[in-house]
Amino acid sequence: MHIVSSDQFSVGDIDEIFESAARMKKTLATAGGREKLAKKYPGRQVATLFYQPSTRTRLSFETAALKLGMGVVGTEAAMAFSSAAKGETIEDTVRVLNQYQLDAIVIRYHEVGGAKRAAAVSSVPIINAGDGPGEHPTQSLLDAYTIKASHGRLSGLKVVMGGDLKFSRTVRSLCYVLSKYKDNHIVFVSIPDFQIPKDVTDNLKRTDTSFELTTDMSKAFADADVVYWTRLQKEYLKDAKQLPKGGLVIDKQSLKLMPKHTIIMHPLPRVDEITTDVDSDHRAKYFEQAGNGLYIRMALFDGIMNGRA
Template identity: 35%
Template sequence: MNFKGRDVISIEDFSLDEIEHILNVTKEVEMYPEKFKNEMAGKIMSPLFFENSTRTSSSFQAAMLQMGGRVLDFDIATSSVNKGETLRDTVKIIEGYNPDFVIIRHKRDGSAKFVADLLDVPVMNAGDGQNQHPTQTLLDLYTIKELRGSLDGTKIVLAGDLKYGRTVHSLALALSKYPRCEMVFISPDSLRMPKYILNELSKKGVSFQEKGLEELELSIRSFPIIYMTRIQRERFPESLEGEQEYEVISKVYRLSLEMLKNVNHELKIMHPLPKVGEIEESVDETNFAHYFQQAKNGLYIRKALLILLAGGKDE
């Protein structure tokens, strides 16, 4: 198994064995941080965040800095992108600074692959449009594995904006690599999981059901994990009808403490964050909430990937 110099563009680029290896290295990184504190010494990471990001960009930077590496500063607000520079030109200029890794987040689907094709150094996709967010997916898998012990036979409810939410697309496809997984997709009718994802899941023989938001409460009584995502106002038309539809959905799509009274006490609630009201704040303090642990796992996953892409911990 060789990770040195590879790009991380899509979770689909990795076999099940490779994913498991990444998760094992992540465990080691979490348990023995001291062992890796100089792993990135002399290495430079160039983050290109063309879209806002707090968690992802911070955790990539923290991963690099905690292992002795350095991070180039790229501020979209003052960059030449705002003067009309193309992505190709921006990337070619960054290449001239000889980074060891390039991390990109961009509004366009496929932008990370485009950048990876232009560069010889490893490129990591930190979210391309509505497409993929592989490091988020890996940290989601790592969290589920920590919670359950294994990813085989994972039963999970994915809820919220399933149409535009790249985290749910990637996670569903990643879980489909594991045997006996079952999924329930809960969303408003206008934000259902795209057909091309459902077709992929069908091809792989994954068992799934699609349900409306009103089924949220019932579903969490029978499934052990729920992965919530936020529903954004901008997904609905900018009309009075759009406003009303969003208002109705915001009221129905809310996981409250009250709803958790009748669930199995082993229920795990996950969320890629930020959450904007779809989970009642009081739920944060319960043992059901695992989203802050999930966010923390992002640091370990990104450390593990940096180590692997630099040629360390190969099998």
């Protein structure tokens, strides 16, 4: 089965993935457990095909495969170091990879819909590792896993999402997941040029998930259970005067506006939208969040190898 969109997962699917991820985490905690996992899928191979730069996603997928005893081949700069540089389509590349008896293909593509195009011609499971500003389903799973680990639930939450919401595939995918659970309220904090797209809010309306749009960070942070911040891609900004004073930055002063139980998340990389002096606060979960990507991606590989995912 292909993994191309967060919307394809049911609540039951997500529960099963989370249970598997928790088992992976527990098993990796001991030397004996790591040795057992490393013998799980000998002779299986995964290809990682990345048309855009990646640190956490690519390395966690490759580490996940290796920790399960699988082989890994791939390219980290497919636009420059694959036949894409000669004009080859994603469809033709995937058709060729299908001839190599692989067990899964992980793809990050630079345009929306790249993973779906690959899946349409592939008999090998395709995993979407991000397609332009489209979706990032495995990121949404690790994000939701992080939220549940902290709050014990994925319903009845006030989730504040801020920064570049227009071009953020992680925000779109996480909204798909949160919309599957009852009584969540999402607050989108940004300026007009970067506010959440209509397709996301249309889905929230369809699923009766309440939401609001604002530029007021102070108001948004009050009573927040989750603050999910993203990098503001200023190169897309039409008018710098739109930025509020101080920008959309979480710093030590911002922490005073948040409840003690709030968790602060970020898909990374960050630039200056969360200052480094926030890192030591107990609410900062973004590095733990990144670490959870390993367990989630191990769980997904495990499901695919067993024909469940």
